[in-house]
Amino acid sequence: MSQSEVAKLDTKHFYMRRLHSLLGLLPVSVFVIEHMIANSFIMQGPEAYNGVIALLRGLPFVVFLEVMIIGLPLLFHAAYGIHITLTSRANVINYGYWRNWMYFLQRVSGIIALIFIAYHVWEFRIASSAYGFEVTYGAVAKAMHHPLIFWFYAVGMAGTFLHFANGLWLFCITWGITVGPKSQKVAGWIFGAAGLALFFIGIQAIWTLSR
Amino acid sequence: MIKDKITIKIKRQDTPQLKPRWETFVLKYRPGMNVITCLMDIRKNPRTVDGIKTTPVKWEQNCLEEVCGSCTMVINGKVEQACSALVDHLEDPITIEPMTKFPLVCDLVVDRSRMFEALKQVKAWIPIDGTYDLGPGPKIYPEEQQDMYAFSKCMTCGCCLEACPQINSHSPFIGAAAIGQVKLFNAHPTGHENAGERLEALMTSGGAQDCGNAQNCVEVCPHKIPLTTSIAEINRQITRKLFGLFKK
Amino acid sequence: MSDVPINKKVIIVGGGLAGLMATIKLAEAGFHIDLFSIVPVKRSHSACAQGGINASVNTKGEGDSAEIHFQETIHGGDYLANQTMVKGMCEKAPGYIDMLDRMGVPFNRTSEGFIDFRRFGGTKFHRTAFAGTTTGQQLLYALDEQVRRFEVEGKVTKYEGWEFLSAVIDEGNVCRGITAMNLTRMEVASFRAGAVILATGGCGMIFGRSTNSTSCTGSAAGAVYQQGVWYANGEFIQVHPTAIPGEDKNRLMSESIRGDGGRVWTYKDGKPWYFLEEWYPNYGNLVPRDIATRAIFKVCRELKLGVDGKDMVYLDVSHLDKKVLEERLKGVLEIYEKFVGADPRKIPMKVFPSVHYTMGGIYIDQKHMTNVPGLLAAGEADYQYHGANRLGANSLLSCFYGGELSAKTAGEYLKAKEKEAPAAAASRAFDAEAKRQREINEKFLNARGKENPFILWEELGNVMTENVTVVRFNDKLKKAEEKIIELEARFKDINVSDMTTWTNQPLVFARELGNMLVLARVITRGALLRDESRGAHYKPDFPNRNDEKFLKTTVAQYTPDGPKIWYEDVDTSLIKPKARVY
Numbered sequence A: 001m002s003q004s005e006v007a008k009l010d011t012k013h014f015y016m017r018r019l020h021s022l023l024g025l026l027p028v029s030v031f032v033i034e035h036m037i038a039n040s041f042i043m044q045g046p047e048a049y050n051g052v053i054a055l056l057r058g059l060p061f062v063v064f065l066e067v068m069i070i071g072l073p074l075l076f077h078a079a080y081g082i083h084i085t086l087t088s089r090a091n092v093i094n095y096g097y098w099r100n101w102m103y104f105l106q107r108v109s110g111i112i113a114l115i116f117i118a119y120h121v122w123e124f125r126i127a128s129s130a131y132g133f134e135v136t137y138g139a140v141a142k143a144m145h146h147p148l149i150f151w152f153y154a155v156g157m158a159g160t161f162l163h164f165a166n167g168l169w170l171f172c173i174t175w176g177i178t179v180g181p182k183s184q185k186v187a188g189w190i191f192g193a194a195g196l197a198l199f200f201i202g203i204q205a206i207w208t209l210s211r
Numbered sequence B: 001m002i003k004d005k006i007t008i009k010i011k012r013q014d015t016p017q018l019k020p021r022w023e024t025f026v027l028k029y030r031p032g033m034n035v036i037t038c039l040m041d042i043r044k045n046p047r048t049v050d051g052i053k054t055t056p057v058k059w060e061q062n063c064l065e066e067v068c069g070s071c072t073m074v075i076n077g078k079v080e081q082a083c084s085a086l087v088d089h090l091e092d093p094i095t096i097e098p099m100t101k102f103p104l105v106c107d108l109v110v111d112r113s114r115m116f117e118a119l120k121q122v123k124a125w126i127p128i129d130g131t132y133d134l135g136p137g138p139k140i141y142p143e144e145q146q147d148m149y150a151f152s153k154c155m156t157c158g159c160c161l162e163a164c165p166q167i168n169s170h171s172p173f174i175g176a177a178a179i180g181q182v183k184l185f186n187a188h189p190t191g192h193e194n195a196g197e198r199l200e201a202l203m204t205s206g207g208a209q210d211c212g213n214a215q216n217c218v219e220v221c222p223h224k225i226p227l228t229t230s231i232a233e234i235n236r237q238i239t240r241k242l243f244g245l246f247k248k
Numbered sequence C: 001m002s003d004v005p006i007n008k009k010v011i012i013v014g015g016g017l018a019g020l021m022a023t024i025k026l027a028e029a030g031f032h033i034d035l036f037s038i039v040p041v042k043r044s045h046s047a048c049a050q051g052g053i054n055a056s057v058n059t060k061g062e063g064d065s066a067e068i069h070f071q072e073t074i075h076g077g078d079y080l081a082n083q084t085m086v087k088g089m090c091e092k093a094p095g096y097i098d099m100l101d102r103m104g105v106p107f108n109r110t111s112e113g114f115i116d117f118r119r120f121g122g123t124k125f126h127r128t129a130f131a132g133t134t135t136g137q138q139l140l141y142a143l144d145e146q147v148r149r150f151e152v153e154g155k156v157t158k159y160e161g162w163e164f165l166s167a168v169i170d171e172g173n174v175c176r177g178i179t180a181m182n183l184t185r186m187e188v189a190s191f192r193a194g195a196v197i198l199a200t201g202g203c204g205m206i207f208g209r210s211t212n213s214t215s216c217t218g219s220a221a222g223a224v225y226q227q228g229v230w231y232a233n234g235e236f237i238q239v240h241p242t243a244i245p246g247e248d249k250n251r252l253m254s255e256s257i258r259g260d261g262g263r264v265w266t267y268k269d270g271k272p273w274y275f276l277e278e279w280y281p282n283y284g285n286l287v288p289r290d291i292a293t294r295a296i297f298k299v300c301r302e303l304k305l306g307v308d309g310k311d312m313v314y315l316d317v318s319h320l321d322k323k324v325l326e327e328r329l330k331g332v333l334e335i336y337e338k339f340v341g342a343d344p345r346k347i348p349m350k351v352f353p354s355v356h357y358t359m360g361g362i363y364i365d366q367k368h369m370t371n372v373p374g375l376l377a378a379g380e381a382d383y384q385y386h387g388a389n390r391l392g393a394n395s396l397l398s399c400f401y402g403g404e405l406s407a408k409t410a411g412e413y414l415k416a417k418e419k420e421a422p423a424a425a426a427s428r429a430f431d432a433e434a435k436r437q438r439e440i441n442e443k444f445l446n447a448r449g450k451e452n453p454f455i456l457w458e459e460l461g462n463v464m465t466e467n468v469t470v471v472r473f474n475d476k477l478k479k480a481e482e483k484i485i486e487l488e489a490r491f492k493d494i495n496v497s498d499m500t501t502w503t504n505q506p507l508v509f510a511r512e513l514g515n516m517l518v519l520a521r522v523i524t525r526g527a528l529l530r531d532e533s534r535g536a537h538y539k540p541d542f543p544n545r546n547d548e549k550f551l552k553t554t555v556a557q558y559t560p561d562g563p564k565i566w567y568e569d570v571d572t573s574l575i576k577p578k579a580r581v582y
Helices: A003-009 A012-044 A046-057 A062-086 A098-131 A137-144 A147-174 A181-210 B035-044 B113-121 B142-152 B159-163 B176-187 B191-201 B216-220 B227-242 C017-028 C066-076 C083-102 C135-152 C219-226 C275-279 C289-302 C322-327 C330-340 C395-416 C424-446 C453-467 C474-491 C505-529
Strands: B005-012 B021-028 B072-075 B078-081 B094-097 B104-106 C009-013 C032-037 C117-119 C126-129 C156-160 C162-169 C175-182 C188-192 C195-198 C237-244 C263-268 C271-273 C313-316 C349-358 C375-377 C552-557 C564-569
Touching: A012 A046, A012 A062, A012 A147, A012 A181, A046 A137, A062 A098, A098 A137, A098 A147, A098 B216, A137 A147, A137 A181, A147 A181, A147 B227, A181 B227, B005 B035, B021 B035, B035 B094, B035 C453, B072 B159, B078 B159, B078 B216, B113 B176, B113 C135, B142 B176, B142 C135, B159 B176, B159 B216, B176 B191, B176 B227, B191 B227, B216 B227, C009 C017, C009 C175, C009 C395, C017 C032, C017 C135, C017 C395, C032 C162, C066 C083, C083 C395, C135 C156, C135 C395, C162 C188, C162 C219, C162 C424, C162 C505, C175 C195, C175 C424, C188 C424, C195 C219, C195 C395, C219 C505, C237 C289, C237 C330, C263 C275, C263 C289, C275 C289, C289 C313, C289 C349, C322 C330, C330 C349, C375 C395, C424 C505, C453 C474, C453 C505, C474 C505, C505 C552, C505 C564
Parallel strands: B005 B094, C009 C032, C009 C195, C032 C156, C195 C375
Antiparallel strands: B005 B021, B072 B078, B072 B094, C117 C126, C162 C175, C175 C188, C237 C349, C263 C271, C263 C313, C313 C349, C552 C564
């Protein structure tokens, strides 16, 4: 087998990595945004929030959509993300540059987000359906009254939105959208602000629920 | 405080099979010293701080003015060229270690051949028809020349690989240096002839996708080559190629 | 590549510009090349050339031509260069620029996109093409890339990390190959080829600190010299006027700084004194290197007007336009900033002359063959092209021409030998030579003397720099010679303080030092015997050029008692020598 043939066989990893990047944006990031918009209704009180939940739950083929559009992409993103994390050897002690810290935190926050989302999905989607209790404003609020759960959520959301914001920043490089240091900097500010905004919504939501 | 002595700690290893050890040397300070001067002092009188006779320390060097790329080492935890590492800018004691991302040969000498192999893999050359008198090359404007020159200064020293968290025994990543060269040769009107092949080479295992954007490469590059820009640029070219928009 | 017939195989030692150029030319001609280099070829000393490469293209409408380039090179070299070869080089120069341009060298451009040219020392024309501030590096990389392409195609086999030890010369005095040592495994092996080209560079390390890379020991030249290969014009060593003195090396401050308007001065009576401009109104700061160097020496040593009374003068760019500083000089200024820690854009740089280039070298004929058939030399390792003093930006050019010409000669030599049966004597010669080299290693490894090779080298450097550089006196040269002989004796009592057989750098260095000592004697003896002043060779006791007696090439042959020297006529068939006034 010639060298070029070996090379041809070996592009699997490239496509997986690009797929990982793409799924991170679409649908995962888009869903996260949608989810947070839905959560922002918590601020308007139990009725508004319960209405939104009912609307979402009422979508046709909701389970199919959840599995195909959110569940599987998220699973792939997580599984391949773990693989990527395992191939890295962080060195922030000797090279304490800002971007290197973000590289490190992207991997750490990915793990945090994974644990957080796994719990969250289990608790408020799978377990609730399996054991037949309804997810309502009151049910969620009850959970949030527990300080441990509250803090778990705060940290989990911090990790998730850091991973989200930096991930979008990375997406722009991976696909060659932001090339030079200037555009990368601008993208950093934009995604940083977006991540903070979502984090703010999230914190406000659990804060409201925990009152 | 004016110092009159400096302490150097060197990680030594006689062969790849043996265990490494640390040796400490105390040298007389003189203004303008760099790490190479220190190593040269030691080989003139290879005795450790305890007065124990040892062998001269082995290292790679050649130009000593930061154009050949030979004397890359890890100095006080950071990778750099020993010839331009001024003692005045380094905290005492100075620790000197070999690079960790390449197979160790002896003391501070490592085997960087993977970097030269990478240049073969990505066809880092202009495919000219021969060295006969065929007239001048393509016209190139000053801005293009400046852009190319920035990448053409890469001396394959290995700093970018050493500092990269994606370069390790669990990852096949080719490293920033070779990606910078692909950007360079793809930008040249004749070099563009092989542009597609170079991109294909960077789409295989260990290619551009394995970059984790820690961007240490651009921080430690002795010539401040915009390596991260080249990585993003190559990503863009690959994206265009995926959508059939990349000519060649 | 043992399946390649010997007549199709050439060994090239040295992976700098000359060696790589020869490699490319021979690979194109269908030969297989075994390329030997101490360092990965991309790290060769050619990378250090900063300023540029000369080619008379007359793109600025100044009336420049290859003929004028030729005349200025001969004149700059004080008529000691063989003229027919220099003429050939100057005529070929524009073609090399085209070739390099096609290879992708990022030469600086005019706004219209053509290659730009700058002025250099010893000329009034814009004749020097340049790539930023690292022209040598850029040219080296271009050739390195092409050679890598041939390597992938299987036409070139690289032996990087191998030290040349000796030529294998058979009983009929024909070169059949080489012996070399792997610098990691320390194994000695012999390699066969139809022809061998030495492109091993200069010998600046003999002077301790110079602008040269640490691999520029002249060891290969010294080794073959001891095997009967002649060495020519050893006494002609160029001292570059402007370098930053350093303990590990002197770092070059390119002539391009003066080419782009930098001025040299010192304080006299409390005011800046631009002595070069005062003494040489026609060329000012751009007089040839030997003249500028002597002027700085005179100011510092004779007039005692060096900066702070020390061996230093100012090289000043602080008055230059920001654009020039940024676009054309950034790289060199950064070197100063990096290694000295002061900003030359604001404070004038402090510089002093330093040993820089070896004009002399292995004796070759007009086709680059040494006096041993089958052994050729090219680049700084040979003695042609630069006479008694090299003009700036001619060294890179001579590497291309010498590389091409030696490749051509090697090809013709092998073609002529095609029908010749392989010599039975050759095989005996290989075994004997490899055995001899292994024994030398054993001797060093078992020596338990008291001399440290690095200290001996330091002493050699000091005595050479003090007595055999810019200003030479016969009594001092004699003393230097005695000192070298003393060092040679102490060298026998050496202790490499390392008995290992893995990456034994002290052993390698000791071997190189042995060859440096031998060449040091050639340089010193040549200087002692040449009672005149010519180019870089200057004796206050003999201040004039003496064409009648010394318009000659110095040729040295090894004998155990020191070099045997004779003189050979110089080819002055094209230009009659005239007084060298600037």
